[in-house]
Amino acid sequence: MRRRRLFIGALAPLLAAVIVAMVLVASENSLALESVTPLSVLVFAAGGIITGILLLAIVWRVTVQKAREQGAREGQASQRQTHRQFLARLDHELKNPITAIKAALSSSECALDDPQLSNIESQANRLTRLVGDLRKLAELEQEPLEWEQVNLEEVAKDAVDAVNAELAALPGSEGRQFALDFPRVPWPLPPILGDVDLLFLAVYNLISNAAKYSPDAAHIVVRATEERATVVLEVSDTGMGIPEEDVATVWEELARGSNARGTVGSGLGLALVRSVVARHYGQAEIMSLPGEGTRVRIALPKEPPPDARATLTPHGR
């Protein structure tokens, strides 16, 4: 609408000129303008006018573009804000019923070794975790990070130990073949500046996912490399893989690969990973071949960009 008005506005002088010219022709008016202005000045003026018009057009275009981008950014920000509020509200509304279920279970006259009751209890605990993860996800975008030097190799080792311990607790599980491939030559992986608890959470989720979606005795490799300003960590598995059409959406909250329905999981793990990586100004990507395996790669800057450091805690270094 606005564009059409502008277009008509731009054509108006031409239309007016055409009308005046037709009137002049119709009235057989022979008025003529004889110019005493030198041709050089006319050429100069014409060039100036054309440049002016072009400049105006460019300025106008840039302004329109900026407004459009600003609108998109604001739209995204408000969408994220709404999303966060929704998660926070969901969390708030769920916590009371779960507390009530747990309270009722504790008051129950029946013994908790009743399989029905212990099932209710374990599901209540599962809900507790889900709610906790949902809230954490909402908080992750805003909460201040506690920056300190983090040794990713230690983090990865601890995460593998944690996943190994969980696998060992599963009846009949043969575990997985874990391999840690961290550089030694010419030097070990340097520490990065980050929030150690959140980085552990991210790495743990990647390794736990790799174990969850691969069969007994499958190979899982955690590999790290150093680049100029970043450190790259890859978790690869020989698991079931993710169908091509799902690869783009597995980062979303509650999204799960269509072939993953049979496996217990909240669908929040990768969303948490994405948030943690984003808060560290890093990038995460996934490569997968169904039936072959999956590789998740996170690239984290060794230090956050200078403008982010203003928010570092005094214990940051």
Add this chain to the structure above:
Amino acid sequence: MLLVDDEEAITAGLAPFLERSGFEVRIASDGQQALDDFALWKPDAVVCDVIMPFIDGREVVRQIRASGNWTPVILLTNVGESFERSAALDEGADDYLNKPFDPQELLSRLRAVLRRSVAGKPPLSAASTLSSGHLRIDRSARRVWLDGDEVELTARASLLLDYLMSHPHELHSRDHLLRALWGYDFAVNTRAVDHRIAEIRRVLDDDAASPQFIETVSGMGYRFCGTVTRG
């Protein structure tokens, strides 16, 4: 004891459990009723939800404390509120639990605050500075001194030390510490607690084998074993 929550489903579930554990329980469903019942009935302990209409849990604690009464109070805080953000210590609550909590955990917190409380005296959790031997912490400024020299702890480690020190001689499970201090409970992130404990020990030069301050209770959690005094 007085149990305060505006959700009937919660009080109806918790009251029989607490009664079976030996408590005489009275229920209030909002802040005003809680204050009325408190004045009338003089309970030995109060368990109070934070988010309630009209007078919320924090205001209930403030009003109880304003009258110079130091009856132990446990606040049931909103999930996601960590020790720091809940600011429970500023209002003089003795302890707090994040919803949803395990009723057993409430019971053990309740017994602990009752054991700890000395009639008519404010709890350690309401003191602004605490000392144990040659260790001293300023809780509001989050500063720590050892033999008079200030030492540096990360923010989370200093919160953890603060919490353990203001609840001494109590066994705190890793899960409880994680929920209380980090405000979340990811299935396996109790590693976070172990790492901060290691940091505190390193900075305070506390030997895990013969600890002066923090004791590991094998397979269970941690306990502050030093004698803690106010100031």
